[in-house]
Amino acid sequence: MKESxxxxxxxxxxxxxxxxxxxxxxxxxxxxxxxxxxxxxxxxLDYIPNNMGKQLRSRKTMNLAxxxxxxxxxxxxxxxxxxxxxxNSLHYNVLICDAQNEKAKEREFLSLLMNRTVDxxxxxxxxxxxxxxxxxxDNGYMVGLIGRKIEHARIPCSFTDNIKLAQxxxxxxxxxxHRKIAFLSGYADATDSIERLEGYVKALxxxxxxxxxxxxxxxxxxxxxxxEAFHRLCSSGADFTAVFAANDxxxxxxxxACNELGISIPDQLAxxxxxxIRLTNYVTPRISSVEQPLxxxxxxxxxxxxxxMNDNVxxxxxxxxxxxxxxxxxxxxxxx
Numbered sequence: 001m002k003e004s005x006x007x008x009x010x011x012x013x014x015x016x017x018x019x020x021x022x023x024x025x026x027x028x029x030x031x032x033x034x035x036x037x038x039x040x041x042x043x044x045l046d047y048i049p050n051n052m053g054k055q056l057r058s059r060k061t062m063n064l065a066x067x068x069x070x071x072x073x074x075x076x077x078x079x080x081x082x083x084x085x086x087x088n089s090l091h092y093n094v095l096i097c098d099a100q101n102e103k104a105k106e107r108e109f110l111s112l113l114m115n116r117t118v119d120x121x122x123x124x125x126x127x128x129x130x131x132x133x134x135x136x137x138d139n140g141y142m143v144g145l146i147g148r149k150i151e152h153a154r155i156p157c158s159f160t161d162n163i164k165l166a167q168x169x170x171x172x173x174x175x176x177x178h179r180k181i182a183f184l185s186g187y188a189d190a191t192d193s194i195e196r197l198e199g200y201v202k203a204l205x206x207x208x209x210x211x212x213x214x215x216x217x218x219x220x221x222x223x224x225x226x227x228e229a230f231h232r233l234c235s236s237g238a239d240f241t242a243v244f245a246a247n248d249x250x251x252x253x254x255x256x257a258c259n260e261l262g263i264s265i266p267d268q269l270a271x272x273x274x275x276x277i278r279l280t281n282y283v284t285p286r287i288s289s290v291e292q293p294l295x296x297x298x299x300x301x302x303x304x305x306x307x308x309m310n311d312n313v314x315x316x317x318x319x320x321x322x323x324x325x326x327x328x329x330x331x332x333x334x335x336x
Contacts, residue, residue, distance in 0.1 A: 082298025166199025186221035226253025285330030
């Protein structure tokens, strides 16, 4: 079968070769509709960059890149530490890239693979679609995911069961007597946010508690967003006695809002979060939170990705699901 060239992709997508090159290099100068057309053509033609690119990929830079959605969020610190320690022990350097919650920036950082600045790239809870990420793996580039599972033979991933951990939180709050449980979600397109909302809804149903859309607010996984989301819930007149925040940053935002509104935790409101970051133990009352083995998630993914670039002794072990557990503290005692 004749090997496809960039000009073939351009013709199939009805664009110029320069546009195909921009898409492959993660440029944000191509609109989403055109970009999807190019990606579809790449998939249909099984396009792989030219032999020179293949030769370049055989040279090692001994660098990895880690792309996070927002470097300010505490969730990423332990993951990065796990990646760095494992990578350094295997003689690889790590570059940290802050996507600032923008898909366009995630695409730009993927160009680090294309121009051979790094040998591999790790995306932590990315906003990009599975299909878009798969294109890079299909073209021979090394990509790994943390916080999300993708069905692809060349993409290693480490993740927790977000649906299960969300259910555990809701079950705990229900056992404490709460029947009106609000939920603060994260970024609308984030897989972990979507799955935690799914777990929340499933747990309510299992507990015989009706799902009320009015009790769900988006807090964008940030402290400020959590504070604003809680204020919106209160302003709406919604009736609730507990809040489940999809991460601890938003839970801390709830604490800030409660302080502003004179609401006592846990006497008037129970609060629970996810990640069990250190700050949850430095507020009063301490925040009940789901502890994820973030360091291990980073370390195992880095080890797998580096192994895949070298010996690939774990060829049959691609996905690593790690356990999470709810750590109950003072913020989620029973309803009065």
